[in-house]
Amino acid sequence: MSQTLRVGDLSHKELRQQLRNQGLPVRTGPLVFSIRSDEPEIESNLPLLYADTPLGSSDFADFHIEVRRVRSLRGWVKPQIEFLQDNRSPFQPLPRAESFAVLEWGMNWCIANYCHQYLMIHAAVIERNGFAAILPGSPGSGKSTLCAALIHSGWRLCSDELTLIDPRDASIVALARPVSLKDASIEVIRNFVPSAVFGTEIPDTKKGRVSHLKPPTSSVAAVGMRAKPRWIVFPQWGKDADLESGSHPKSHAFIQLAENAFNYSMLGETGFELLGRVIDQSDSLSFRYGHLPEATAWFNRLADEAAS
Amino acid sequence: MIRDAVLPIIRDPQSALTLDLPGWDILLRETRAANLMARLAKDLAETDGRFERLPAEVRPHLLAAQRIAQRQYIATLAEIERVQEALEGNVRLVLLKGAAYLAADLPVARGRIFGDIDLLVPRAQLVETEALLLKHGWISAHHNTYDQRYYREWMHELPPLQHVMRQSTLDVHHNILPSTSRHPPDPELLLQAAVETPRLPGVFVLAPADMVLHSASHLFHEGELDNGLRDLVDLDGLLRHFGNRANFWDELTERANALHLEQPMRYALRMCQLLLGTPFPASLLTDDAHWPADFRERLLEQLYSRGLRPNHALAGDRWTPLARWLLYVRGHWLRMPPHLLTAHLLRKAWRSLTGLESEEDEAQTHAKPLPTDKG
Numbered sequence: 001m002s003q004t005l006r007v008g009d010l011s012h013k014e015l016r017q018q019l020r021n022q023g024l025p026v027r028t029g030p031l032v033f034s035i036r037s038d039e040p041e042i043e044s045n046l047p048l049l050y051a052d053t054p055l056g057s058s059d060f061a062d063f064h065i066e067v068r069r070v071r072s073l074r075g076w077v078k079p080q081i082e083f084l085q086d087n088r089s090p091f092q093p094l095p096r097a098e099s100f101a102v103l104e105w106g107m108n109w110c111i112a113n114y115c116h117q118y119l120m121i122h123a124a125v126i127e128r129n130g131f132a133a134i135l136p137g138s139p140g141s142g143k144s145t146l147c148a149a150l151i152h153s154g155w156r157l158c159s160d161e162l163t164l165i166d167p168r169d170a171s172i173v174a175l176a177r178p179v180s181l182k183d184a185s186i187e188v189i190r191n192f193v194p195s196a197v198f199g200t201e202i203p204d205t206k207k208g209r210v211s212h213l214k215p216p217t218s219s220v221a222a223v224g225m226r227a228k229p230r231w232i233v234f235p236q237w238g239k240d241a242d243l244e245s246g247s248h249p250k251s252h253a254f255i256q257l258a259e260n261a262f263n264y265s266m267l268g269e270t271g272f273e274l275l276g277r278v279i280d281q282s283d284s285l286s287f288r289y290g291h292l293p294e295a296t297a298w299f300n301r302l303a304d305e306a307a308s
Numbered sequence: 309m310i311r312d313a314v315l316p317i318i319r320d321p322q323s324a325l326t327l328d329l330p331g332w333d334i335l336l337r338e339t340r341a342a343n344l345m346a347r348l349a350k351d352l353a354e355t356d357g358r359f360e361r362l363p364a365e366v367r368p369h370l371l372a373a374q375r376i377a378q379r380q381y382i383a384t385l386a387e388i389e390r391v392q393e394a395l396e397g398n399v400r401l402v403l404l405k406g407a408a409y410l411a412a413d414l415p416v417a418r419g420r421i422f423g424d425i426d427l428l429v430p431r432a433q434l435v436e437t438e439a440l441l442l443k444h445g446w447i448s449a450h451h452n453t454y455d456q457r458y459y460r461e462w463m464h465e466l467p468p469l470q471h472v473m474r475q476s477t478l479d480v481h482h483n484i485l486p487s488t489s490r491h492p493p494d495p496e497l498l499l500q501a502a503v504e505t506p507r508l509p510g511v512f513v514l515a516p517a518d519m520v521l522h523s524a525s526h527l528f529h530e531g532e533l534d535n536g537l538r539d540l541v542d543l544d545g546l547l548r549h550f551g552n553r554a555n556f557w558d559e560l561t562e563r564a565n566a567l568h569l570e571q572p573m574r575y576a577l578r579m580c581q582l583l584l585g586t587p588f589p590a591s592l593l594t595d596d597a598h599w600p601a602d603f604r605e606r607l608l609e610q611l612y613s614r615g616l617r618p619n620h621a622l623a624g625d626r627w628t629p630l631a632r633w634l635l636y637v638r639g640h641w642l643r644m645p646p647h648l649l650t651a652h653l654l655r656k657a658w659r660s661l662t663g664l665e666s667e668e669d670e671a672q673t674h675a676k677p678l679p680t681d682k683g
Contacts, residue, residue: 060332086337086341086620087621114369263375265379266376266379267379268382270375
């Protein structure tokens with residue numbers, strides 16, 4: 001079998017040519033996105049952040065997507081771009097400077113809107129020794145920051161925002177896509193992982209200042225490995241807070257995960273039974289932290305205890 | 309030749325088994341654009357083992373679409389019961405379209421996507437109905453005065469009502485065609501003939517012939533055909549289901565005459581026959597009723613042969629954009645007399661150009677900052 005071609009293997013010319021014509025087939029975990037765009041921000045960020053990500057075949061894509069300039073009167077004054085999924089635009093145009101973020105949000109939208117073959121929860125998910133930790137969290141809880149730190153401390157990135165669970169065996173399906181970081185957490189991770197690769201910083205999106213972190217090469221290489229849910233950790237960041245952890249009632253965890261799921265009610269009985277199974281086999285923990293080294297050490301002990 | 313990946317598979321699901329991956333790629337995209345993915349999944353799942361023989365890339369999409377359809381099926385059924393409760397027995401619940409197919413447990417309801425719930429009430433009970441629904445949480449989703457007036461004066465329905473908690477949308481009709489259209493049918497005739505569903509006692513649907521005629525008049529007066537193919541598939545399903553009943557075809561022509569809906573009936577029969585091979589007595593479109601009767605029917609056949617395809621860039625031929633545009637104009641033409649139509653289209657053009665409402669409406673929007681993110 002020939003070696004799989006990756007996004008990073010393409011010359012800039014080849015990449016540009018595919019993005020502008022038939023579409024660049026990017027395979028993230030089980031899904032192939034055929035991406036079209038002539039936006040410079042996308043041409044420059046894709047080969048950087050998706051360098052290790054394999055290319056799909058040109059025969060079949062799960063989603064055909066495009067980010068393009070909006071042609072309108074207003075576009076002359078303030079250039080805007082729109083996201084299209086197969087010629088349909090699910091959300092309002094946004095400033096052109098945000099084009100790469102719009103591509104990422106659009107990909108998330110495709111998954112959340114269509115992939116009901118999985119239970120989908122709005123949570124970060126990481127793996128070590130075959131076991132997965134699910135980190136649900138509202139904005140500001142430090143979920144993405146913690147996730148970014150952990151994937152550079154021995155954990156594998158499955159996803160920073162979309163936890164996909166296969167109802168057939170309750171396993172976690174990984175995507176290994178770039179991690180979206182906001183505001184101060186960008187500097188926090190730059191300091192914590194000096195070697196980390198970041199995409200273009202986008203100054204003021206609706207969600208604040210955004211930059212994307214390249215997923216570790218090893219996470220992308222292992223994207224096909226399923227993980228078994230083992231912990232549900234509810235993180236809460238506090239400035240200079242001492243590390244505190246404790247058990248979190250499983251009944252609460254169930255409701256919080258159901259509330260954070262995109263399609264819990266869509267799956268009906270399947271969703272109920274699956275979530276019950278995930279909760280049953282996992283430890284449910286509350287976790288307050290203020291310092292990343294301390295926090296990552298705590299997570300690593302958790303993984304070591306489970307492995308022994 | 310008009311490109312279309314979906315119709316051949318709807319006509320003969322077995323032929324999907326011979327598709328290669330690029331073929332599936334196109335089929336799934338067009339099917340999704342046509343809102344027929346769950347229907348395709350149902351057709352493919354009906355023969356044992358057929359589903360397992362489909363490519364691994366394809367199955368998740370069909371499974372996901374089936375889950376959406378199953379969920380909507382249950383949710384819509386539950387919502388119908390809530391509407392029935394809300395009407396408190398003061399207004400008889402007569403359902404139209406998708407919700408009616410579901411309440412009547414018709415085969416077309418399986419694998420169908422459901423959106424709004426449509427109901428038909430006597431004009432004299434409109435105010436009472438709106439008050440009862442408001443009391444139970446359904447409020448008007450359109451806030452500006454122009455939209456309110458557009459619906460209330462010219463259309464055959466109230467502005468859509470949305471439930472404050474569950475977001476379900478109701479379309480309350482007092483007729484099946486706009487008051488401004490040229491020959492609106494007498495809604496009393498429809499209401500008198502409505503039949504109670506065995507599945508949901510106290511819930512009514514239109515009589516079989518009326519149901520077909522409403523589906524036909526809706527489709528062939530509509531200018532925006534995003535769901536055109538789906539609606540044609542509905543019609544095909546209804547005709548196949550009711551076609552075996554004694555006297556159905558006689559009733560259909562009699563009711564079409566009584567309701568002034570002969571034209572939409574002819575279009576429905578012809579397009580179903582042409583695109584889906586729907587069987588019906590030949591006499592309906594031969595001899596005195598010969599199709600095409602005139603140049604207009606000949607032209608409409610050409611236009612609808614293109615308009616009733618998946619609304620996707622990969623489907624159609626070079627005449628498709630023109631055909632869709634002409635059907636769009638025709639839809640508006642049938643809806644309103646020319647002077648109203650001109651004013652309405654100018655207003656819509658101004659809105660899309662500027663993104664602004666008129667000053668008066670602007671003021672109102674500021675006063676009531678309610679979410680109106682309906683794209």
